[in-house]
Amino acid sequence: MNAPEKKDSFRLVGTRPVRPDGVEKVTGKAVFGPDYKAANMLQGAILRSPHPHARIRSVDTKKAAALPGVKAIVTGDDFPNLEDAVVQMGEAAGNIADLARNCMAVGKVLYEGHALAAVAATSEAIAQEALGLIDVDYEVLPHVTGILDAMREDAPLLYEDNFTKGLDEKPEKPSNVSMRIQQTQGDTEAALKSAAATVTARYTMPPVHQGYIEPHACVVTWKADGKLDVWCSSQGAFNVRSLVATILNVEMGHVRVMPLEIGGGFGGKTTIYLEPVAALLSKKAGRPVRLTMDRADVFRASGPAPGAVVDVSLGADAEGKLVAADVEFRYSAGTSPGNETHAGLISSVGHYRIANFRVTGWEVLSNMPKHAAYRAPGAPQVNFALESALNDLAAKLGIDPLDMRIKNAVVPGDMTMHGTPYGEIGLLECLEAAKAHPHYSASLGPNQGRGIACSYWVNYGGPSTASVAIGEDGSVMVIEGNPDIGGSRASMAIMAAETLGIDYDNVTVTIADTGSVGYSMLTGGSRTTFATGKAVIEAAQTVIDIMRARAAKLWGCSVDDVAWSDGEARCTGGEKAGETLSIGNIAAKADSTGGPISAESSVNPNDFLPGFAVHICDVDVDPETGHASIGRYTAFQDVGRAIHPSYVEGQMQGGAVQGIGWALNEAYLYNEDGKLDNPGFLDYRMPVASDLPMIDAVMIEKPNPAHPYGVKGVGEVPIVPPLATVAHAVSNATGSPMRDLPLTPDRIYGLMQSKA
Amino acid sequence: MSKLHVTTSVNGDEREFLCGPGETLLDVLRDELDMTGTKEGCGSGDCGACTIMLDGEMVCSCLVMAAEAQGRVIGTIEGVAEGSELHPVQRTFLDHAALQCGFCTPGFIVAAKALLDRNPDPTETEVRYWLAGNLCRCTGYDKIIRAVMDAAAELRQERTPA
Numbered sequence: 058m059n060a061p062e063k064k065d066s067f068r069l070v071g072t073r074p075v076r077p078d079g080v081e082k083v084t085g086k087a088v089f090g091p092d093y094k095a096a097n098m099l100q101g102a103i104l105r106s107p108h109p110h111a112r113i114r115s116v117d118t119k120k121a122a123a124l125p126g127v128k129a130i131v132t133g134d135d136f137p138n139l140e141d142a143v144v145q146m147g148e149a150a151g152n153i154a155d156l157a158r159n160c161m162a163v164g165k166v167l168y169e170g171h172a173l174a175a176v177a178a179t180s181e182a183i184a185q186e187a188l189g190l191i192d193v194d195y196e197v198l199p200h201v202t203g204i205l206d207a208m209r210e211d212a213p214l215l216y217e218d219n220f221t222k223g224l225d226e227k228p229e230k231p232s233n234v235s236m237r238i239q240q241t242q243g244d245t246e247a248a249l250k251s252a253a254a255t256v257t258a259r260y261t262m263p264p265v266h267q268g269y270i271e272p273h274a275c276v277v278t279w280k281a282d283g284k285l286d287v288w289c290s291s292q293g294a295f296n297v298r299s300l301v302a303t304i305l306n307v308e309m310g311h312v313r314v315m316p317l318e319i320g321g322g323f324g325g326k327t328t329i330y331l332e333p334v335a336a337l338l339s340k341k342a343g344r345p346v347r348l349t350m351d352r353a354d355v356f357r358a359s360g361p362a363p364g365a366v367v368d369v370s371l372g373a374d375a376e377g378k379l380v381a382a383d384v385e386f387r388y389s390a391g392t393s394p395g396n397e398t399h400a401g402l403i404s405s406v407g408h409y410r411i412a413n414f415r416v417t418g419w420e421v422l423s424n425m426p427k428h429a430a431y432r433a434p435g436a437p438q439v440n441f442a443l444e445s446a447l448n449d450l451a452a453k454l455g456i457d458p459l460d461m462r463i464k465n466a467v468v469p470g471d472m473t474m475h476g477t478p479y480g481e482i483g484l485l486e487c488l489e490a491a492k493a494h495p496h497y498s499a500s501l502g503p504n505q506g507r508g509i510a511c512s513y514w515v516n517y518g519g520p521s522t523a524s525v526a527i528g529e530d531g532s533v534m535v536i537e538g539n540p541d542i543g544g545s546r547a548s549m550a551i552m553a554a555e556t557l558g559i560d561y562d563n564v565t566v567t568i569a570d571t572g573s574v575g576y577s578m579l580t581g582g583s584r585t586t587f588a589t590g591k592a593v594i595e596a597a598q599t600v601i602d603i604m605r606a607r608a609a610k611l612w613g614c615s616v617d618d619v620a621w622s623d624g625e626a627r628c629t630g631g632e633k634a635g636e637t638l639s640i641g642n643i644a645a646k647a648d649s650t651g652g653p654i655s656a657e658s659s660v661n662p663n664d665f666l667p668g669f670a671v672h673i674c675d676v677d678v679d680p681e682t683g684h685a686s687i688g689r690y691t692a693f694q695d696v697g698r699a700i701h702p703s704y705v706e707g708q709m710q711g712g713a714v715q716g717i718g719w720a721l722n723e724a725y726l727y728n729e730d731g732k733l734d735n736p737g738f739l740d741y742r743m744p745v746a747s748d749l750p751m752i753d754a755v756m757i758e759k760p761n762p763a764h765p766y767g768v769k770g771v772g773e774v775p776i777v778p779p780l781a782t783v784a785h786a787v788s789n790a791t792g793s794p795m796r797d798l799p800l801t802p803d804r805i806y807g808l809m810q811s812k813a
Numbered sequence: 814m815s816k817l818h819v820t821t822s823v824n825g826d827e828r829e830f831l832c833g834p835g836e837t838l839l840d841v842l843r844d845e846l847d848m849t850g851t852k853e854g855c856g857s858g859d860c861g862a863c864t865i866m867l868d869g870e871m872v873c874s875c876l877v878m879a880a881e882a883q884g885r886v887i888g889t890i891e892g893v894a895e896g897s898e899l900h901p902v903q904r905t906f907l908d909h910a911a912l913q914c915g916f917c918t919p920g921f922i923v924a925a926k927a928l929l930d931r932n933p934d935p936t937e938t939e940v941r942y943w944l945a946g947n948l949c950r951c952t953g954y955d956k957i958i959r960a961v962m963d964a965a966a967e968l969r970q971e972r973t974p975a
Contacts, residue, residue: 073910075907075908076907076910078915079906079907079912080899080903080907082912082915082918083899083903083906083907083912083915083918083919083922084850084890084891084893084894084899084903085848085849085850085851085889085890085891085893085919086850086891087915088849089849089852089915089916091849091852091853092843092849094847182833182835267950268950269914269916269950270852270854270860270862270914270916270917270948270949270950271852271854271914271916272853272854318914318915318916319914320852320914320915320916320917321913321914321916321950321951322914323950351856352854352855352856352857352860542913542914543913543914543951544910544913701910703909703910703956704910704913706910706955706956707910707913707951707952707953707956708913710952710953710955710956711913711950711951711952711953712953713953714952714953714954715950715953737855737857737859738854738855738857738859738860738948739857739859743948743950744953744954745944745945745946745947745948745954746940746941746942746944746945746947746949746954746957746958747938747941747942747944747945748945749941749953749954749955751955751958751959752953752955754955
């Protein structure tokens with residue numbers, strides 16, 4: 058298992074060593090968000106709105122404050138007014154004032170579960186009892202949750218001052234539509250009219266949740282000197298720092314965020330919910346305060362991915378060459394605008410060569426929690442529609458759906474939708490590997506169907522810092538700032554050890570707090586192994602240069618006569634030629650050659666490359682119940698080069714299964730009262746082990762020439778194709794097109810019956 | 814409200830604690846006994862992150878009242894390894910990269926060990942159904958299933974540890 062797979066070029070890249078944090082995690086010792094305790098800590102609790110939309114006339118906390126054991130109470134009035142605040146927020150969210158009001162409502166509650174008051178007390182039981190003593194006078198307002206309902210002219214408005222951005226003329230009346238964006242090329246209408254075959258259809262899907270198993274939790278202490286310590290699990294401690302500091306109007310350097318182990322995020326932990334509330338409670342109480350969400354809070358009040366209504370018209374010539382795509386999608390953003398509509402647009406048709414397209418995106422607000430990023434945020438919804446239409450079009454033309462994609466796939470040099478040419482991408486290689494795979498030609502039995510789809514995700518680079526320090530005994534420490542959400546410590550250790558020419562086991566990796574290492578953007582955008590990896594490699598190279606100079610000093614030779622190979626300095630000229638010095642030798646004499654040896658590197662690379670994935674799925678549909686089960690699943694992906702192949706496969710398998718859940722089971726179910734009917738794992742049914750077969754992960758390694766070890770991002774794109782892949786398989790098994798997710802047994806059964 | 818005094822055995826050690834009548838065994842393990850290896854993912858018995866052994870039976874500790882632990886024998890993730898010697902399931906989880914975030918992992922390992930203690934030669938289907946009460950959102954279960962099958966083979970001495 059541990060043998061290098063490319064002995065000729067690398068010693069360690071491509072091997073599968075045990076992750077550095079592994080033993081702590083299989084023995085229960087790793088400290089996750091809800092595990093942390095501070096001395097003399099209070100337990101907090103949050104009062105959440107039972108109404109999806111209401112004006113808060115008053116909040117009376119007197120009785121709660123009088124309860125013995127209650128030490129602090131916070132409401133929206135305790136938050137600084139943020140109307141004019143501007144903040145650099147990475148990809149986390151939009152407007153800082155929206156984010157603050159999502160942590161604690163001001164004036165109105167906008168969804169069931171919206172926080173509006175919080176208590177800190179000497180025990181959880183007292184905190185909960187105190188919540189029951191808070192009197193809130195609500196003026197209940199009409200609500201709206203569905204996308205098309207929220208777009209209606211007579212829909213209840215979340216904000217009287219929201220005017221749709223991006224229209225040709227500024228609208229006269231406010232609405233729930235926050236934004237419209239459009240990108241066009243060529244003459245779509247004319248091309249559709251002259252196409253040999255077209256498909257036009259509407260596709261819908263409800264919001265879904267990221268479904269991380271670890272609920273949000275934090276401990277915050279606002280110390281007497283005005284500085285704050287925050288312990289929490291998140292996808293980025295620096296992101297938490299900037300959001301907390303900005304919302305609370307304190308200096309960024311006064312907020313220190315300690316990253317705890319993170320129990321899953323998938324984009325959902327790129328934002329904050331609890332930290333500013335715990336901070337304000339702590340400030341009032343003068344003690345550390347812990348806040349935790351329970352699972353119902355997580356569902357009701359943390360970010361679902363947008364639901365969508367997508368219309369597609371797709372046209373091709375008789376040979377299957379795509380000539381035009383008209384895509385209009387509407388995404389539900391919950392209570393405030395975000396980034397996903399833009400991401401949806403650039404993910405829509407850019408993986409095919411299409412001369413004429415018109416892609417229009419609408420972002421729609423409604424009385425649901427503020428949406429949060431979910432793995433390739435914005436891509437799966439529009440991809441489901443486009444790929445489903447493409448499968449129908451291929452069927453209409455009598456062309457194999459993989460051949461249809463091979464005819465139209467983008468290749469290096471073609472243009473992306475965001476206006477730069479594609480670099481060394483491997484979409485065609487993925488499609489050809491899928492075509493040649495035995496899965497694609499395996500026979501199918503009765504009630505079985507096979508589906509395929511293909512997808513693109515942009516990936517990201519972004520700023521990262523890492524340092525490499527040499528211990529007095531020659532041991533090597535990598536210090537970085539990106540939470541390890543799926544094995545990234547292992548990939549950092551591999552890249553550092555590969556660069557330095559030493560053993561994997563000689564490197565330790567620390568995820569440092571915000572006071573201990575320079576800035577890194579959060580773990581997200583499939584960027585960490587790529588961008589932070591570059592910083593680690595660069596810092597390791599600098600450390601090699603320092604050690605060569607130290608060796609030159611010890612040998613009394615020119616640094617040009619010191620080579621670095623196999624983890625040691627080698628003298629190549631002068632009287633010491635042929636001698637070597639190990640890292641340990643050099644470290645032992647560091648004090649006499651210039652002091653401690655370390656280097657920090659900060660990078661901001663934009664030479665990342667996108668990810669592509671092609672999935673094949675077989676389903677069995679039970680004709681008596683309409684239940685679809687996954688019989689076989691194979692995922693192909695252009696992964697660049699896999700640093701630790703097991704964790705790359707893991708991303709592909711995990712992403713595929715999240716997508717299978719999205720396709721078959723998962724949905725936010727709002728009832729007529731605007732309340733979530735399924736805020737628990739029993740009714741929000743995520744895939745379990747018995748639902749699934751093995752997920753065959755086929756890595757297509759086409760290295761990124763801009764990364765020393767060829768890394769492309771791998772984490773996000775695998776969630777994109779399963780929606781259309783599974784729907785295609787069910788459509789083929791039943792003979793009925795599947796255009797509305799999730800494909801629950803009752804829906805499939807109904808479609809089968811209506812066809813019969 | 815007066816507290817209940819409970820004496821119980823946890824991973825072979827006698828432990829005493831005071832608990833409220835509404836507290837769960839999971840609350841006490843995590844907050845009173847500082848054994849945070851057992852996780853809370855849902856509090857309703859749907860995710861398996863809080864899986865422990867109670868008198869030899871696999872249970873969700875969020876569904877057991879703390880007071881019920883009186884006189885019982887509890888096994889948690891902290892007791893699966895013998896000192897620094899990992900149980901084969903723990904080792905195969907590492908070898909197969911069967912964890913990504915690692916939050917569900919303690920529950921899976923306790924559950925998998927419970928399976929292998931009673932059935933040393935499970936089929937893949939049996940493993941999948943036995944673990945169907947444990948949610949993992951990261952891995953898609955593939956590598957978890959392989960790790961458990963591999964640990965079973967090792968325990969049957971059909972393979973030697975890597």
